Structures are given as structure tokens and as C-alpha cells.
Amino acid sequence: MNQKDLTSAATKAWLCLFVVSLLLALAACGGASATTSAPTTTTPTTVPTTAPTTVPTTAPTTVPSSGNSISIAQFAFTPNNLTVKVGTKVTWTNNDSVTHTVTADQGAFNSNALAPGNSFSFTFSKAGTFSYHCSVHPSMTATIIVQ
Ligand SMILES: [Cu+2]
Structure with missing residues (x-):
């Protein structure tokens, strides 16, 4: 065994010790890092969906298309033209939010x-065409035909 071999053996010994210590350090480090920095999973907050508000369906306004009743609503006589027999009593009802009149053009x-x-109410005892209007709102016109 010469000087060179001894140096080589010493280097190998130190290298081996270094590797072992390095592995121990890694093991210790690895064990430590496993416990730390655990990702905290944030649970998503469930946003409550607002229940859809049920819109009440407005009851359809029944407008008599025939008979002897006339509705006054939304600045109009409905039906606008009404044919009745002689002796029929016609009734106008103001279903509007403002005052109207039922005024015959010929009085x-x-x-x-x-x-x-x-x-x-007015009872038509004579045959003829009776156009009428609202004296408050002259644009409101309608006709009663008596046969
Ligand atoms: Cu009117």
C-alpha cells in the first residue's frame, strides 16, 4: 500500500460519510416538509338561488261583446258599436278611473x-241609430243601433 492508495481510501471514506449525512439530511428535510404547507381546500360557498317570484296573472277583464251592457274603460266605450232591439235597456258602467259621461249626440x-x-241606464223605445260621446272627452264616441 503506497501513499496514493491511502489518499484514495481516505477520500472514499469521506465521500461515503458525506453521502450518508446528505441522505439523512434529505430524509429529515423531507419528513419536515410533508407536515407543512398542506393546501387548505376552500369549500365553495353555495349561493342560494332566489326562488322566482310568481307573478300573479291578471284576470282578463271580461268585456261583454253582446247583450245590453257597455263598459267604459281606458277612455273608450266597449263594445263601441252595439245593436239592440227596440225596448232594450242598455246599461253603461264606468270602469275607468276618471269621470265620464254617456251623452247622445242628438240629446x-x-x-x-x-x-x-x-x-x-237608458231604455231605447224607438228604432234608429244613436251615436253618443263623452262630454268630458270628445274623442270618446260610440254608437247604439236600435232595430
Ligand atoms: Cu270621458
Whole structure:
């Protein structure tokens, strides 16, 4: 065994010790790192869905298309043209939110001021065409045909 071999053996010994110590250090480090920095899973907060508000369906306003009743609503007489027989009593009802009148153009009948919710009736004893209007709102016109 010469000087060179001894140096080599010493280097190998130190190298081996270094590797062992390095492995121990890694093992210790690895064990430590496993316990730390655990990702915290944030549970998503469930947003409560607002229940859809049920919109109440507005009851359809029944407008008599025939008969002897006339509805006054939304600044109009409905039906706008009504044909009745002689002797028929026609009734107008103010279903609007403002006062109207049922005034015959030729003066056969006149309800005067008809407040909301009030009614006016007139019996047609003669045949003919009776156009009428609202004296408050001249654009409101309608016709009664008596046969
Ligand atoms: Cu009117």
C-alpha cells in the first residue's frame, strides 16, 4: 500500500460519510416538509338561488261583446258599436278611473257626470241609430243601433 492508495481510501471514506449525512439530511428535510404547507381546500360557498317570484296573472277583464251592457274603460266605450232591439235597456258602467259621461249626440239621453264605478241606464223605445260621446272627452264616441 503506497501513499496514493491511502489518499484514495481516505477520500472514499469521506465521500461515503458525506453521502450518508446528505441522505439523512434529505430524509429529515423531507419528513419536515410533508407536515407543512398542506393546501387548505376552500369549500365553495353555495349561493342560494332566489326562488322566482310568481307573478300573479291578471284576470282578463271580461268585456261583454253582446247583450245590453257597455263598459267604459281606458277612455273608450266597449263594445263601441252595439245593436239592440227596440225596448232594450242598455246599461253603461264606468270602469275607468276618471269621470265620464254617456251623452247622445242628438240629446236622446245623457248620463251627466258618471263617476268611476257608477252606472247609467237608458231604455231605447224607438228604432234608429244613436251615436253618443263623452262630454268630458270628445274623442270618446260610440254608437247604439236600435232595430
Ligand atoms: Cu270621458
